[in-house]
Amino acid sequence: MEIPPKSPDGSQKSPQSKELLTSNTASSLCISSRSESVWTNTSRSKWNIYHKPVIVMSVGAGVFLFGVVITSLTCIQSNNKKFYKMCGPAFLSLGLMLLVCGLVWIPIIRKKQKQRQKSKCLQTLRSFFFNR
Numbered sequence: 001m002e003i004p005p006k007s008p009d010g011s012q013k014s015p016q017s018k019e020l021l022t023s024n025t026a027s028s029l030c031i032s033s034r035s036e037s038v039w040t041n042t043s044r045s046k047w048n049i050y051h052k053p054v055i056v057m058s059v060g061a062g063v064f065l066f067g068v069v070i071t072s073l074t075c076i077q078s079n080n081k082k083f084y085k086m087c088g089p090a091f092l093s094l095g096l097m098l099l100v101c102g103l104v105w106i107p108i109i110r111k112k113q114k115q116r117q118k119s120k121c122l123q124t125l126r127s128f129f130f131n132r
Contacts, residue, residue, distance in 0.1 A: 049109060057102030064095025 071088030074081050 049113070050106065053102045053105035053109065055102075056098055056105065060095050060098025060100075060102055062095070063091055064099055067091030067093075067095050 067088055067090070070084055070091055074084040074088060077084070
């Protein structure tokens with residue numbers, strides 16, 4: 001059995017882990033990037049851009065309405081009042097939190113889109129002036 005070489009700190013590393021650490025190809029960097037829009041120039045539809053905040057807002061509105069129903073049941077029903085008093089406000093606050101997060105997320109996405117458009121314009125201007 002072959003003994004793997006020791007590293008400067010004294011720990012032993014296998015050749016496989018050495019290969020994994022040194023492989024920084026463009027494809028691995030592309031896979032680990034957060035968004036594909038950086039690597040592709042195709043324009044995305046409005047639904048592709050805004051689907052996550054819309055889903056969060058929809059779920060938040062549903063949970064909020066469920067909380068309203070549960071809270072209103074404390075006035076109507078006489079049994080299990082303690083349960084409704086505990087769960088109703090929890091659903092209200094959770095739904096409101098999700099609804100507000102979705103509402104705040106949309107202007108953030110719009111601002112990012114404007115910044116990307118500005119950076120693309122600046123890159124084309126730079127390439128026009130500096131590549132002569």
